[in-house]
Amino acid sequence: MAAGALALPLIVGATGVASAQTSGDSTYQQSGSAAGPHGAGSWYTGVSSQGSTDGVSSFEMGHNWAGKYGAGSNSTEASTEGGDEGGSSYKHSQNSAGKHGAGSSSTEASTEGGDEGGSSYKHSQNSAGKHGAGSSSTEASTEGGDEGGSSYKHSQNSAGKHGAGSSSTEASTEGGDEGGSSYKHSQNSAGKHGAGSSSTEASTEGGDEGGSSYKHSQNSAGKHGAGSSSTEASTEGGDEGGSSYKHSQNSAGKHGAGSSSTEASTEGGDEGGSSYKHSQNSAGKHGAGSSSTEASTEGGDEGGSSYKHSQNSAGKHGAGSSSTEASTEGGDEGGSSYKHSQNSAGKHGAGSSSTEASTEGGDEGGSSYKHSQNSAGKHGAGSNSTEASTEGGDEGGSSYKHSQNSAGKHGAGSSSTEASTEGGDEGGSSYKHSQNSAGKHGAGSSSTEASTNQDNQKGLLSGLLG
Numbered sequence: 001m002a003a004g005a006l007a008l009p010l011i012v013g014a015t016g017v018a019s020a021q022t023s024g025d026s027t028y029q030q031s032g033s034a035a036g037p038h039g040a041g042s043w044y045t046g047v048s049s050q051g052s053t054d055g056v057s058s059f060e061m062g063h064n065w066a067g068k069y070g071a072g073s074n075s076t077e078a079s080t081e082g083g084d085e086g087g088s089s090y091k092h093s094q095n096s097a098g099k100h101g102a103g104s105s106s107t108e109a110s111t112e113g114g115d116e117g118g119s120s121y122k123h124s125q126n127s128a129g130k131h132g133a134g135s136s137s138t139e140a141s142t143e144g145g146d147e148g149g150s151s152y153k154h155s156q157n158s159a160g161k162h163g164a165g166s167s168s169t170e171a172s173t174e175g176g177d178e179g180g181s182s183y184k185h186s187q188n189s190a191g192k193h194g195a196g197s198s199s200t201e202a203s204t205e206g207g208d209e210g211g212s213s214y215k216h217s218q219n220s221a222g223k224h225g226a227g228s229s230s231t232e233a234s235t236e237g238g239d240e241g242g243s244s245y246k247h248s249q250n251s252a253g254k255h256g257a258g259s260s261s262t263e264a265s266t267e268g269g270d271e272g273g274s275s276y277k278h279s280q281n282s283a284g285k286h287g288a289g290s291s292s293t294e295a296s297t298e299g300g301d302e303g304g305s306s307y308k309h310s311q312n313s314a315g316k317h318g319a320g321s322s323s324t325e326a327s328t329e330g331g332d333e334g335g336s337s338y339k340h341s342q343n344s345a346g347k348h349g350a351g352s353s354s355t356e357a358s359t360e361g362g363d364e365g366g367s368s369y370k371h372s373q374n375s376a377g378k379h380g381a382g383s384n385s386t387e388a389s390t391e392g393g394d395e396g397g398s399s400y401k402h403s404q405n406s407a408g409k410h411g412a413g414s415s416s417t418e419a420s421t422e423g424g425d426e427g428g429s430s431y432k433h434s435q436n437s438a439g440k441h442g443a444g445s446s447s448t449e450a451s452t453n454q455d456n457q458k459g460l461l462s463g464l465l466g
Contacts, residue, residue, distance in 0.1 A: 025050045039067025056081050070098025087112045101129025118143045132160025149174045163191025180205045194222025211236045225253025242267045256284025273298045287315025304329045318346025335360045349377025366391045380408025397422045411439025428452065 016030040026049050033042040046060040056079070063074040073095045081087040087110070094105040104126045112118040121140040127133065139153040152171040158164065170184040183202040189195065201215040214233040220226065232246040245264040251257065263277040276295040282288065294308040307326040313319065325339040338357040344350065356370040373384040387401040400419040406412065418432040431450040437443060 039065060041065035070096060072096035101127060103127040132158060134158040163189060165189040194220060196220040225251060227251040256282060258282040287313060289313040318344060320344040349375060351375040380406060382406040411437065413437040 016028075028047045029045070031042070031044045034040065042064050044060070044062040046058075048058045050056045059076075059078040061074075061076045065072055073093075075091075075093045077089075077091040079089045081089075090107070090109040092105075092107040096103050104124075106122075106124045108120070108122040110120045112120075119140075119142045121138070123136075123138040125136040127135075135155075135157045137153075137155045139151070141151045143149040150171075150173045152169070154167075154169040156167040158166075166186075166188045168184075168186045170182070172182045174180045181202075181204045183200070185198075185200040187196075187198040189197075197217075197219045199215075199217045201213070203213045205211045212233075212235045214231070216229075216231040218227075218229040220228075228248075228250045230246075230248045232244070234244045236242045243264075243266045245262070247260075247262040249260040251259075259279075259281045261277075261279045263275070265275045267273045274295075274297045276293070278291075278293040280291040282290075290310075290312045292308075292310045294306070296306045298304045305326075305328045307324070309322075309324040311322040313321075321341075321343045323339075323341045325337070327337045329335045336357075336359045338355070340353075340355040342353040344352075352372075352374045354370075354372045356368070358368045360366045367388075367390045369386075369388040371384075371386040375382050383403075383405045385401075385403045387399070389399045391397045398419075398421045400417075402415075402417040404415040406414075414434075414436045416432075416434045418430070420430045422428045429450075429452045431448070433446075433448040435446040437445075
């Protein structure tokens with residue numbers, strides 16, 4: 001730098017001093033300065049050592065300059081202390097200012113204690129200029145050999161013509177056998193086209209317990225809309241195997257808005273309990289809708305399960321809803337149930353549908369089924385209903401019913417059917433059917449019945465047709 005910034009010096013001065021003593025202490029110092037048409041500068045250097053056994057050493061250096069293009073300073077220090085303890089220290093700082101901006105930088109590093117292994121590190125940096133300003137800071141530390149403790153921090157900030165931003169990071173581990181760890185990160189930004197933020201956390205605690213946790217969140221806003229997202233995850237207990245998960249998402253913009261949420265959980269190793277939930281909502285120019293789902297299993301040997309789903313929508317051309325349920329309970333009992341319903345309404349009419357199914361008892365073999373359907377519109381209305389049932393394994397009892405109705409511009413009609421069987425060895429059966437109609441050109445009806453009854457002595461068949 002002296003050759004460049006301080007060419008053609010007018011005044012140059014330098015001094016040096018060295019000394020030594022019989023006890024092993026020694027010192028060296030040097031300083032100088034210069035000035036010329038393009039600027040001025042000064043420097044300083046010092047070196048010392050004390051005590052041959054402890055081996056303490058020190059080093060210092062400083063530098064300053066000023067000229068047409070700006071000014072700056074530079075400083076460095078280093079030292080070592082104690083042979084067995086092995087402690088060391090280092091410092092460095094730098095500053096500058098000129099036409100295009102100013103900046104500073106600082107660095108520190110140290111180690112303490114041989115067996116303890118303690119260390120520390122720090123760094124900071126700052127700048128400002130025509131196009132913006134910024135800062136950066138870093139810290140790192142380790143403490144205790146067997147304990148294995150560590151820590152790390154970093155932060156960053158900036159601001160300029162096109163926006164501003166910040167970032168922060170932290171990391172830490174504590175305890176060798178315990179295995180504890182932690183991590184954090186956050187980020188923020190703002191500019192012409194919008195703003196956003198992000199945050200992350202992670203943590204593990206306890207070796208044999210295996211506990212863990214994780215969190216993440218994100219937010220944004222801009223010309224075309226806004227949104228947010230959040231996530232959580234957690235596991236606790238090695239043998240218990242407990243876990244949990246959550247996620248949520250939201251958005252809003254020119255074309256509509258929406259949200260989504262999810263949850264999942266498992267608890268207990270041998271019990272095998274699980275749960276799941278999901279919901280979704282949306283709204284926009286062309287309509288709105290929602291959806292929800294649930295699922296659950298509980299108890300290993302019992303095998304219990306449950307499921308639910310619902311859906312809703314509404315728009316320019318009509319509205320509708322749908323719902324579903326399913327359930328099984330008890331391993332040996334084999335109980336099951338199922339339900340479904342559906343509804344709709346629109347310009348051309350409305351309708352509904354419902355279904356149920358159920359089985360109960362393994363050896364008994366009981367079952368049941370129901371279905372109904374209804375509709376109404378410009379050209380008429382109608383309904384449809386069906387039922388079926390079986391009960392008792394050895395008895396073999398069964399039942400069936402069906403009915404149908406309709407009405408419209410050209411007339412109306414109805415239909416009904418029944419069928420039944422009862423008793424395995426008895427073999428009893430029954431059947432009925434009826435039909436009715438009415439219209440512009442006349443009316444009519446039809447009815448049918450059939451039955452068989454059997455025991456060890458006789459059988460009977462009767463029928464009526466009309």
